[in-house]
Amino acid sequence: MxxxxxxxxxxxxxxxxxxxxxxxxxxxxxxxxxxxxxxxxxxxxxxxxxxxxxxxxxxxxxxxxxxxxxxxxxxxxxxxxxxxxxxxxxxxxxxxxxxxxxxxxxxxxxxxxxxxxxxxxxxxxxxxxxxxxxxxxxxxxxxxxxxxxxxxxxxxxxxxxxxxxxxxxxxxxxxxxxxxxxxxxxxxxxxxxxxxxxxxxxxxxxxxxxxxxxGQQRVELTFRGMAGHAGTVPMAMRQDALCAAAEFVLTAEQFAQVHGRGLVATVGKLAVSHAASNVIPGEVTCSLDLRSPDEQPLAQAYDYLRSHAEAVAGHRNVTLDWQLVQYTAxxxxxxxxxxxxxxxxxxxxxxxxxxxxxxxxxxxxxxxxxxxxxxxxxxxxxxxxxxxxxxxxxxxxxxxxxxxxxxxxxxxxxxxx
The missing domain is CATH 3.40.630.10 (Zn peptidases)
Structure with a gap:
């Protein structure tokens, strides 16, 4: 056999x-x-x-x-x-x-x-x-x-x-x-x-x-600040969209690590518009993929990370566009x-x-x-x-x-x- x-x-x-x-x-x-x-x-x-x-x-x-x-x-x-x-x-x-x-x-x-x-x-x-x-x-x-x-x-x-x-x-x-x-x-x-x-x-x-x-929740986020010359805009006066995105990416990772219970968070795409080594990034789009076998942790992660992204945009003086692309229970x-x-x-x-x-x-x-x-x-x-x-x-x-x-x-x- x-x-x-x-x-x-x-x-x-x-x-x-x-x-x-x-x-x-x-x-x-x-x-x-x-x-x-x-x-x-x-x-x-x-x-x-x-x-x-x-x-x-x-x-x-x-x-x-x-x-x-x-x-x-x-x-x-x-x-x-x-x-x-x-x-x-x-x-x-x-x-x-x-x-x-x-x-x-x-x-x-x-x-x-x-x-x-x-x-x-x-x-x-x-x-x-x-x-x-x-x-x-x-x-x-x-x-x-x-x-x-x-x-x-x-x-x-x-x-x-x-x-x-x-x-x-x-x-x-x-x-x-x-x-x-x-x-x-x-x-x-x-x-x-x-x-x-x-x-x-x-x-x-x-x-x-x-x-x-x-279950999965997929989001597309766009941080919009102000592009500027890398040598002439003082650090305290910048509206750096990439720094906002970077702060969000690390928080997403840390949140999933701390809360565990099968929850995972991934930022797999990051696109810098008009990227150049001597230009402060003015617009950055990234993805967020959240997954969990349980509905409640998935919803809690989504709500927390959206609030955090909004807070990051606020204190960095950039705008945020948050689009839910997919939700699967x-x-x-x-x-x-x-x-x-x-x-x-x-x-x-x-x-x-x-x-x-x-x-x-x-x-x-x-x-x-x-x-x-x-x-x-x-x-x-x-x-x-x-x-x-x-x-x-x-x-x-x-x-x-x-x-x-x-x-x-x-x-x-x-x-x-």
């Missing part, structure tokens, strides 16, 4: 390598939503689905969807999914691992000619990372029925709107509302993903049970499905390690309409969003075995009905 799982893992790994070869650049893996590389990658996955004998279609947001039907037309639907878009200069595994593991599970069911008590749908979400339009979960929000139609007018950096991008992709935005799976039709949702952290790597355990996904995974996944992990001979995901996943919007569970797979040093992403073949084989066991238990116990 172990050899069977190794063989299946090797096939998944080969497909991951083939998909990774399709990229917008040669240095890493870049397949952002709607680009020629994205479309070529999606077409490759679609060929694999068709070769397996699975009917496929692309929906109004560009998701690739395959269906394995139960003999019972009134049965509910269990979804296996992850995403196939990437960040810029990404690794090979973040997203595609879950899609291609899902394909392997359905191929195995077809080989076994298993009698299905419910329908399966495998979805390769088109846009989870949100790189091109600065949105997240576009694909899964369509499936969950929570897509905001106003986003169709949002432009990318080149001025191309989401609606125009969809038209170029051959997708029909008019059908987006009809592409949702009604809440009453869901049986559940299962996402397999690399752990984007070092816990499994350090403990040398191949898989983990995701219990919750941290923390979500808990389905307890019945998690109990079943924990049973599958234990019966496969592995320690059950519960983890909270600090990264966002498509399971977030889905969890508002369906029971959702996630399994993490051990990743080299927990590195992600980086060409160094890697999953060892033995860990992938173990994850396939656990997923197989989980699907078997779902067939026999069906805890969500």
């Amino acid at each position: 172990q050899q069977e799982y190794l063989a299946r893992a090797e096939r998944i790994m080969q497909r991951i390598q083939q998909l990774a070869a399709i990229s917008e650049d040669a240095d890493g893996v870049t397949r952002t939503f709607g680009t020629p590389a994205f479309l070529a990658g999606r077409a490759l996955v679609q060929r694999w689905l068709a070769a397996a004998g699975l009917p496929t279609r692309t929906d109004g947001i560009g998701n690739l969807r395959a269906r394995l039907q139960s003999a019972n037309p009134a049965a509910k639907t269990f979804v296996l999914a992850s995403h196939i878009d990437t960040v810029v200069n990404a690794g090979k595994f973040d997203g595609p691992l879950g899609v291609l593991m899902g394909l392997d599970l359905l191929e195995n069911l077809l080989v076994q000619k298993a009698e299905l008590p419910f329908h399966f749908e495998l979805i390769a979400f088109s846009d989870e990372e949100g790189v091109r339009f600065h949105t997240t979960y576009l694909g899964s929000k369509v499936v969950a029925g929570s897509f905001d139609q106003a986003l169709l007018a949002r432009p990318d950096a080149a001025g191309v709107t989401l609606a125009q991008a969809l038209e170029t992709m051959g997708a029909d935005a008019a059908q987006i509302a009809a592409d949702a799976i009604p809440a009453a039709d869901w049986l559940g949702y299962f996402e397999m993903h690399i752990e984007q952290g070092p816990v499994l790597w350090e403990r040398n355990v191949p898989v983990a049970l995701v219990t919750a996904i941290a 923390p979500v808990a995974c389905s307890q019945p499905l998690n109990e079943l996944l924990a049973q599958a992990i234990a019966e496969s001979g592995y320690e059950t390690i519960p983890l909270v995901s600090g990264a966002g996943h498509d399971a977030v919007p889905i969890s508002f309409v369906a029971p959702a569970t996630m399994m993490f797979v051990r990743c080299y040093k927990g590195i992600s969003h980086n060409p160094l992403e890697n999953v060892e073949l033995s860990d992938l084989a173990a994850a396939v075995a656990v997923a197989d066991r989980f699907i078997h238990l779902l067939h026999t116990q069906n805890p969500t009905r």
Whole structure:
């Protein structure tokens, strides 16, 4: 049996390598939503689905969807999914691992000619990372029925709107509302993903049970002061926007360090307008990313840091523009499905390690309409969003075995009905 799982893992790994070869650049893996590389990658996955004998279609947001039907037309639907878009200069595994593991599970069911008590749908979400339009979960929000139609007018950096991008992709935005799976039709949702952290790597355990996904608040801040000559404006008379931003950045770090409890704060972008070595910065824009598995600390951090930014602007005589870009509430995974996944992990001979995901996943919007569970797979040093992403073949084989066991238990116990 172990050899069977190794063989299946090797096939998944080969497909991951083939998909990774399709990229917008040669240095890493870049397949952002709607680009020629994205479309070529999606077409490759679609060929694999068709070769397996699975009917496929692309929906109004560009998701690739395959269906394995139960003999019972009134049965509910269990979804296996992850995403196939990437960040810029990404690794090979973040997203595609879950899609291609899902394909392997359905191929195995077809080989076994298993009698299905419910329908399966495998979805390769088109846009989870949100790189091109600065949105997240576009694909899964369509499936969950929570897509905001106003986003169709949002432009990318080149001025191309989401609606125009969809038209170029051959997708029909008019059908987006009809592409949702009604809440009453869901049986559940299962996402397999690399752990984007070092816990499994350090403990040398191949898989983990995701219990919750941290909430996020993303903010764009702009401090505006007065640009001036670096040699002629006295220090006490300056309106230095960069010094204001720097003070805020350090406070954000210190606040998260002191308050802990899973709260993290990150300033990942800093842009100085008209930067020059001999000019006092007059305008600086920076980002703020707050995450916590608990709603209250997340809200408290947001309120405190906004008040602090306003105070910094006041005492440095600069103005502040504070724009909330994204808010996602923390979500808990389905307890019945998690109990079943924990049973599958234990019966496969592995320690059950519960983890909270600090990264966002498509399971977030889905969890508002369906029971959702996630399994993490051990990743080299927990590195992600980086060409160094890697999953060892033995860990992938173990994850396939656990997923197989989980699907078997779902067939026999069906805890969500």
